[in-house]
Amino acid sequence: SQQGEEDPQALSIQEGENATMNCSYKTSINNLQWYRQNSGRGLVHLILIRSNEREKHSGRLRVTLDTSKKSSSLLITASRAADTASYFCATDAEGGYQKVTFGTGTKLQVIP
Amino acid sequence: DADVTQTPRNRITKTGKRIMLECSQTKGHDRMYWYRQDPGLGLRLIYYSFDVKDINKGEISDGYSVSRQAQAKFSLSLESAIPNQTALYFCATSDFRGGNEQFFGPGTRLTVL
Numbered sequence: 001s002q003q004g005e006e007d008p009q010a011l012s013i014q015e016g017e018n019a020t021m022n023c024s025y026k027t028s029i030n031n032l033q034w035y036r037q038n039s040g041r042g043l044v045h046l047i048l049i050r051s052n053e054r055e056k057h058s059g060r061l062r063v064t065l066d067t068s069k070k071s072s073s074l075l076i077t078a079s080r081a082a083d084t085a086s087y088f089c090a091t092d093a094e095g096g097y098q099k100v101t102f103g104t105g106t107k108l109q110v111i112p
Numbered sequence: 113d114a115d116v117t118q119t120p121r122n123r124i125t126k127t128g129k130r131i132m133l134e135c136s137q138t139k140g141h142d143r144m145y146w147y148r149q150d151p152g153l154g155l156r157l158i159y160y161s162f163d164v165k166d167i168n169k170g171e172i173s174d175g176y177s178v179s180r181q182a183q184a185k186f187s188l189s190l191e192s193a194i195p196n197q198t199a200l201y202f203c204a205t206s207d208f209r210g211g212n213e214q215f216f217g218p219g220t221r222l223t224v225l
Contacts, residue, residue: 031212040200041218042219043216045215088154103154104153
């Protein structure tokens with residue numbers, strides 16, 4: 001079963017706008033990661049946030065984590081056409097034998 | 113050169129055939145994983161290995177087997193392929209010191225007729 005569920009399943013925005021994707025998960029975690037996948041290709045790691053962190057930035061990416069609500073959000077600011085991809089959250093669960101579990105993904109389309 | 117490579121990249125086969133997908137990595141990571149991806153289902157873990165002598169079943173191991181031939185090589189076999197094993201298969205590696213950040217190969221698109 002999936003640990004993480006992303007919302008929305010699909011998102012379409014204009015270039016320059018911000019894109020926000022959410023992830024909810026079920027069990028306590030060690031960390032949560034976000035990945036990007038361009039169509040049919042391997043996933044690429046974007047950012048990792050540990051369970052004792054609340055917010056993290058990397059370039060145009062901002063990730064927040066609320067462990068009390070078991071949720072995370074990924075914000076991409078000033079989006080570009082090249083940001084068009086699917087985005088997945090992945091959780092490293094406490095007691096999960098240190099393997100990550102992926103959500104079902106948000107498909108983002110950025111229109112030039 | 114890519115850090116994680118997979119062969120073949122595409123494969124079409126028939127029901128009942130035995131298929132092997134291979135994965136090699138030059139990252140020096142101990143941990144290796146096999147996932148399958150189906151539309152709308154995200155990635156699901158098939159098998160994982162934390163070192164050469166450690167093999168573990170994942171969420172959907174039925175119908176699959178693996179072999180960890182060396183630290184750098186992890187192969188996935190479909191003993192008798194069936195059409196619902198048609199999917200995109202990914203190999204990944206991680207280093208326990210890196211918070212389990214996964215590094216993915218380019219994927220193998222497998223079609224079982």
